[in-house]
Amino acid sequence: MNYNMACKRFSLSIFALWVAICGFLLVFCARTARADEQGSIQWDTGLTSCVISGTFEGQGLKEALKPGSATLTRIAFSPGSALTGNASSLFSNCRVLEAVSGSPDTSRVTDMSSMFEGRTKLDSVELAGYRTGQVTSFSKMFKNCVALQTVDLGTFTLDSAPSLASMFE
Numbered sequence: 001m002n003y004n005m006a007c008k009r010f011s012l013s014i015f016a017l018w019v020a021i022c023g024f025l026l027v028f029c030a031r032t033a034r035a036d037e038q039g040s041i042q043w044d045t046g047l048t049s050c051v052i053s054g055t056f057e058g059q060g061l062k063e064a065l066k067p068g069s070a071t072l073t074r075i076a077f078s079p080g081s082a083l084t085g086n087a088s089s090l091f092s093n094c095r096v097l098e099a100v101s102g103s104p105d106t107s108r109v110t111d112m113s114s115m116f117e118g119r120t121k122l123d124s125v126e127l128a129g130y131r132t133g134q135v136t137s138f139s140k141m142f143k144n145c146v147a148l149q150t151v152d153l154g155t156f157t158l159d160s161a162p163s164l165a166s167m168f169e
Contacts, residue, residue: 039055039060039081040054048068048073049074050075051077052077052081055084056081056084057084058084058090058109058111061090062091069094073099074097074101075097075101076102077101079102081104086111088112088114089113089115090115091115091119092114092117092118097122098124100126101124103126103128105131106130106132106135107133109134111135112138113141117145118143118144120144120147121147122147124150124151124152125151127153127156128156132157133159136160136161138158138161139165139167140165142169143166143167
């Protein structure tokens with residue numbers, strides 16, 4: 001074997017290794033996304049459902065959900081999970097979202113406006129355990145959720161919000 005042929009084979013081997021590593025990283029990142037060191041998302045194989053664990057800031061979670069936004073139909077919050085800060089338009093990228101379940105600790109969330117707005121396939125939301133004492137806006141929270149049949153509010157409180165404009169419009 002001459003020198004040029006050996007170099008070509010070596011280059012192809014390096015390229016094949018690089019492609020394999022990139023493929024592994026793409027699969028790994030699609031299955032588990034991290035918005036911060038405290039929260040994680042476990043995706044199913046087809047990116048149609050996920051389980052959220054740990055703590056996420058609202059806008060960080062919105063970004064972390066982007067890989068499955070075109071196919072994500074179900075979101076479940078695991079026990080002990082938490083949301084903090086601004087959760088406005090949280091699920092705006094999840095166009096085909098049908099259901100959200102579980103009760104993350106929401107005691108440090110300040111804004112839930114437009115959280116589910118425009119999710120036309122959303123038919124059930126479980127908010128029974130949400131603690132909303134710090135939330136100052138619920139406006140447009142369920143606006144244009146035309147398929148919404150069930151909203152479990154449980155102990156959900158609206159006392160801290162000065163306006164509930166268009167919450168269920």
